[in-house]
Structures are given as structure tokens and as C-alpha cells.
Amino acid sequence: MPAGKRFSVACIGAGNVGATVAQYCLDMELGDVVLVDVVEGLPQGKALDLTEAGPVRGYSCVAIGTNDYSDIAGCDVVVVTAGLPRKPGMTRLDLVEKNGKIISEVCENIGRYAPESVVIIVTNPLDVMCYLALKRLGFPPRRVVGMAGILDSARLRSFVAAELGVSMKNVDTMLLGSHGDQMVPLPRYTTVSGVPITQLMPKERIDALIKRTREGGGEIVALLKTGSAFYAPGASVARMVQCILHDERQIVPCSAYLTGQYDMKDVYIGVPVRLGKGGVEEILELELTDEEYAALKASADDVREGIEGLRKIGLL
Ligand code: TXD
Numbered sequence: 001m002p003a004g005k006r007f008s009v010a011c012i013g014a015g016n017v018g019a020t021v022a023q024y025c026l027d028m029e030l031g032d033v034v035l036v037d038v039v040e041g042l043p044q045g046k047a048l049d050l051t052e053a054g055p056v057r058g059y060s061c062v063a064i065g066t067n068d069y070s071d072i073a074g075c076d077v078v079v080v081t082a083g084l085p086r087k088p089g090m091t092r093l094d095l096v097e098k099n100g101k102i103i104s105e106v107c108e109n110i111g112r113y114a115p116e117s118v119v120i121i122v123t124n125p126l127d128v129m130c131y132l133a134l135k136r137l138g139f140p141p142r143r144v145v146g147m148a149g150i151l152d153s154a155r156l157r158s159f160v161a162a163e164l165g166v167s168m169k170n171v172d173t174m175l176l177g178s179h180g181d182q183m184v185p186l187p188r189y190t191t192v193s194g195v196p197i198t199q200l201m202p203k204e205r206i207d208a209l210i211k212r213t214r215e216g217g218g219e220i221v222a223l224l225k226t227g228s229a230f231y232a233p234g235a236s237v238a239r240m241v242q243c244i245l246h247d248e249r250q251i252v253p254c255s256a257y258l259t260g261q262y263d264m265k266d267v268y269i270g271v272p273v274r275l276g277k278g279g280v281e282e283i284l285e286l287e288l289t290d291e292e293y294a295a296l297k298a299s300a301d302d303v304r305e306g307i308e309g310l311r312k313i314g315l316l
Helices: 016-027 042-052 092-113 126-137 149-164 203-214 216-224 231-245 290-312
Strands: 009-012 033-036 063-066 077-080 118-121 144-146 175-177 183-185 250-259 265-276 279-283
Touching: 009 016, 009 092, 016 033, 016 042, 016 231, 033 042, 042 063, 077 092, 077 231, 092 126, 092 290, 118 126, 118 231, 126 144, 126 250, 126 265, 126 290, 144 265, 144 279, 149 175, 149 183, 149 203, 149 231, 149 250, 175 290, 183 203, 183 290, 203 216, 231 250, 231 265, 250 279, 265 290
Parallel strands: 009 033, 009 077, 033 063, 077 118, 118 144
Antiparallel strands: 144 250, 175 183, 175 265, 250 265, 265 279
């Protein structure tokens, strides 16, 4: 690292999502970025390439790539994308074990070199990895937050906009629950310029768009054949970085540690949070119908099962 240089954002894992996070953060001029990976040359090559795009894109932020964790010292935000995607034939527990080991090692280094940072977890299974990271880091829960809800809501927003032929900018939504099949979309809170979609389209169409959102990750995996989505995930993480670095205090859905909210505790789950300089500054409690609450509970039970898996294999 150049002497005296201070980087703002670190991305651990310079794969598809990590590099895209770096790209958006640079393009949004959020600060200088450190890319860290275990593969030699990969973070260095991507960082150099991203920095060389600066004069054309008009940003003056730079990226460096490294295999040495000490280079993340002083970063305000650390994004963790290191890990494997679930491959065919792999059980959920296999993924918990493989990525759990990686997250444990990554957290040891974050704790050592960036102990004051806000950590954004991206690695799957998301909510379970957030829990492991919290326990490994020993940070206050507000400084360990997971990215999933912004991505899931972006997918739903894009589908609603296409369905109604309106700008994506006019569509807003909120969703809860764990990342994946158990997400809990809230059509009542999904609006087009303030009007709930329940007044704008029939129930069957809403159900179809929600189903597509739920399966949104899989739809892209099936098209790509190798690897999974990274543009929308990368953009979603960059948005969180922006909220934190600029202390925006936006209300966004993120995976956060519950301490009694929604009548649940000691679990990570997607909820609306106020995201600012300190990380999760507040968890907002929406009024839910019995059905929505039951879905959220089921989602949390699913995450707890993954956490049990971590205990079984000795990672907790
Ligand atoms: O919504 C969400 N939360 C997600 C989650 C959206 C998209 C992707 N999601 C998950 O993020 C995905 O299931 C994976 O678990 C991660 C990363 O996905 P990505 O698509 O970026 O995977 P890649 O391209 O395989 O990159 C992973 C990188 C790769 O370069 C490895 O060499 C590196 O992680 N890696 C490590 N870096 C540092 N330290 C360690 N120990 C390490 N192990 C692997």
C-alpha cells in the first residue's frame, strides 16, 4: 500500500460480486477501495483495471489489489464476498461448512486489522453467515449487517415496473425474512408513486411477480450456466456502503441481528433498518398480519437450522 494512503472500503473476495462492488463504489466516488483475495494476481489485476477506468469514467478514486489482510487497516467498511456458491450435489449443510470455514478465517483478519469497521456480509447462506461473523468478530451487532433485501426488493421493483409499464424509479417496496425461498414480500408495502400494487394489479399477477422474485437468483444461475448474479448484488452492496459512508440513514431491508424485535432474538433475518455511519442504527418493526408474521417466523426457524448446523460442525 502506498505510504500514508487510507482506503475507505475493503472487499474481501475479488470474484464476481467483490469486483462489481468495487466498480460501483469507485464509479460513485465513495472512496478508495482495497480488493483482497487468496488467489495471487486476481485482486491486483482487477484493481489495476478498475483504476485505469477512472480517467474515462471521470472518477479519481483508486483501487489496489492484495493478498495481504494488513492492507485493510483503517477501512470504514469491509464487504465480505469470499466463499463458494452452492454447486449441484452440495447440501445446504455442505455449503454452511465450506463457507463457514472461509468466513471464520476472514473474520479473524478483519478483527485484527479493521476492528472499528462496519462489516457487510454477502456470502451465502447469508443470514447464517452473518450470525457466524457476529460471533467470530465479537463486534456490536449494529456493525455486522447482511446484504439481501435490497437485492430482492430491486428485483421485485424491476418486475413491477415492467408489468405496469412505469419507471422503476416510481416503484418502492419492502420485504422481510431470510434470503432465498423463505423471503417474505409485502405487497401492501409495494407501491407505485405511493399507490399499493394491490390496487393496481390482480392478485394472480402479484403472486406471479413475487414467485419470480423468490426464484430470482435461480433464474439467473440457470441462464448463466456457471456462476451467479453479480451486477444487481454488487449495486445493492454499493448502495449500503454509500448509506454508511455518507451517514444517509435510509430505511432499507437488510439482514440484522434481532434482540427482541418481532418477538425474536439471537437470530439474523431480513428486516427494515435505518442504515447510517454506525451501521444498523435502528430496526424498524412493521405491523404484520398473522400470515406475514407466521412467514417471518418460519424464515427465522430456517436460519436457526443453519446456525444449528454451524454448532454441529464445531464452527460456533
Ligand atoms: O444476495 C446475496 N447475499 C448474494 C450472495 C448475491 C450474490 C452472490 N451471493 C454469494 O456471494 C454467493 O453465493 C457466494 O457465496 C458469494 C460470492 O459470490 P461471487 O459470485 O462473487 O463468487 P466468486 O466469483 O466465486 O468469488 C468468490 C471469491 C473468489 O475470488 C475466491 O478466490 C475468493 O472469493 N475467496 C477468498 N477470498 C479471501 N479469503 C478467502 N479465504 C477466500 N476464499 C475464497
